[in-house]
Amino acid sequence: MKPLEPRKYPVGIQVFSMIRNEHYLYVDKTEYVYRMTHANSKYMFLSRPRRFGKSLLTDTLQCYFEGRKELFEGLAIEKLETEWTEYPVLHFDMSTAKNLNKEGLEGELNLKLKAYEKIYGYDEAETEVNQRLQGLIERAYRQTGKEVVVLIDEYDAPLLDVMHEDENLPKLRNVMRNFYSPLKACGKYLRYVFLTGITKFSQLSIFSELNNIENISMDTAYAAICGITEEEMRTQMDIDMELLADKLGTGKEEAMERLKENYDGYHFAWPSPDVYNPYSLLGALNKGKLESFWFGSGTPTYLIEMLNKYQIIPQAIGGRQCEASDFDAPTERMTDITPLLYQSGYLTIKDYSPFSELYLLDIPNKEVRIGLMKSLLANYVKRPAELRTLVGQMAERIHFDDMDGALRLMQTVLSTVPYCENTRYEGHYQQMLYLIFTLLGNFSDVEVRTPTGRVDVVMRTHSTLYIIELKLDKSAAEALRQIDLKQYPERFALCGLPVVKVGINFDTERHTLESWEINMEHR
Structure with missing residues (x-):
């Protein structure tokens, strides 16, 4: 039998054009892109844990709105989209604004705005970040004759490290609230606004009057928009499963069972298909072995500190029954650790009772369980x-x-x-x-x-x-x-x-x- 050709896996690659042009594996999520961009709401927010594909989804949206049809050949959206209209896109990746004080954050926003002001020009009278963003949106609309698309990836990154600091959180929150404020006022110039993040900050604290954002984080229709399902593995990744089985020295079904045990088990809505952690799954395929890829990629120091702060013993991390408002909730003024555990990916939905309207939250899989317990040993x-x-x-x-x-x-x-x-x-x-x-x-x-x-x-x-x-x-x-x-x-x-x-x-x-x-x- 002819040996299988090696495959390229986009571990850590979040650029859609690179994945497509350089023939990396791409699990087709473009049907979701079409559904999102043709929905009734043009303001959307999606929360998912780190390294779950939010940035790749955002970049895919940018390529779609730029009308780069050639990148989507052979994908689901090719049969759905007929116009491929090109829109001006303002894409702000806030992951570069972590661990900054007020002055550093303002400097980072200045650099991001300057990059687009080189394209669409600037007005010297616009001195504040909100004035400059509004000016950019209006000029882009006038110059192109097309509505503007605004994509904000990891909107909460500047705030995560200070969410429980009474001194710094209000300062940074005010900077970001000021920056985002034009999104409501510029509604008539906008085609689509999409924001991603890990945590759900209260809308009033960050987006001021922007209270018309549709939060699709727990929408069943988008349950598998990030991550990889078993159906996708069997239909789009069959060759990859065979390659992994060969490296592990097992049959394909046994290899899939081992992947399931270690990396599966996420649900962000109910009902929902099982969702695999994409970072760990691709890491296992790339290396040909099962390791702690996702948990090992970021030491959860802050999480361990919070577990200690709330006096959560290891046995009590999982097995939590609660209402949606207890975990799909703003985190900047938590009185319980459940929202942080859920939104960070250390707990996930495992069951739901329509009668009581209670969700069961538990640790998703073996990788997360073992990683958490290893981290807690130092206590x-x-x-x-x-x-x-x-x-x-x-x-x-x-x-x-x-x-x-x-x-x-x-x-x-x-x-x-x-x-x-x-x-x-x-x-x-x-x-x-x-x-x-x-x-x-x-x-x-x-x-x-x-x-x-x-x-x-x-x-x-x-x-x-x-x-x-x-x-x-x-x-x-x-x-x-x-x-x-x-x-x-x-x-x-x-x-x-x-x-x-x-x-x-x-x-x-x-x-x-x-x-x-x-x-x-x-x-």
Whole structure:
């Protein structure tokens, strides 16, 4: 059989013309482009997590409005669009305005406006950024005879790092509100206005009177506008799945299952198809292996700080039931961390009840779960790398059905790991053990259940299903009895694997495991 030709994957490339001209893989989203630009509203806002394709979508819109028909040959929009009218486009990428003070932000906006003033001219009487933007829109309209398109990518970038700073947020917010203010007044000159961002700031605080923006972030019709669905993978990326399977040494279906486990699981509306993280998916295809691409591309320092600020323990991150207003909500005055977790991509919609109108939010997939838990380890030990090494060594023993050896290893390592301060309470150890067993999900399927006062682990390997109960300063026998009381073995009898019960007691004085019992009667 003839070997498959290598493919080019646009990892980190957000320029539509480059992707098309240089023959990178492009997952066709142009039907959405046509739908957006022919809708009743000409002001639209889309929120998605970082590296989810917002910038590529914005650039695709620019090429479309510039009438660059040749770039869209063979794509869905080619059959939908008949006119290909060229409009003047003002495209502002605000991602370059991060980590700036008021003067720096004003300087960045000045440079962006100057670039278009070289094309459409300027008026010396226009000194403020809002006056200059309004002048640009009006001159572009007069000079071309066409309505103007305004695209603002990552509108919230200048504000993200200061959203909870009482001193700096108002200053930067006023600068941006002033800059955006002409968008309402210039309505008669505008063909289309599109804004993207990660967070949803309240309209009054940023856009002043621009209260007619249609927020399509949770619109079912646009649920898959960013990211990649399984249907798109099977119809547009079939060759890519075969190439990956070849590199992984598996069949195509197994390769897709591994991709699904690691990178799938996002829903931005309900109902919605499963959406894969595009950055991680393309990274895996490009490298031919599964790694932490999205989580590893940006250390969530701010997120970890917020988890600590709101005193969110690891077990409580996922499994949240709430109304849409609790998470699809402005973030600059949060009283709860849920909006930040959702809008940043660390939680996603997993279910919805029409009766109660409540959404279930949970961690999307394995990549995010493992990444979060690794980041949180530093809260529990001074040298978290030691525990990450422990996890790898334990996983190897468990893979070969040596649970006793794995627990002996944990006992030895934990007794030598220096702990952080404030460890004299039970919750600290429960949370640390939760993190360790969750990290074993790198190597096996871990489902951790944590009712108040205990940590339960259901861990599936290739050959065994382990049901683990953890106790603090009690006894391993009591932990084992707890498993029987909850009738866990019966609950998992249909899994098709031998079930092993493990009771563990943790000694909070010695900071390590005191004893454990392994019951193999169900093997």
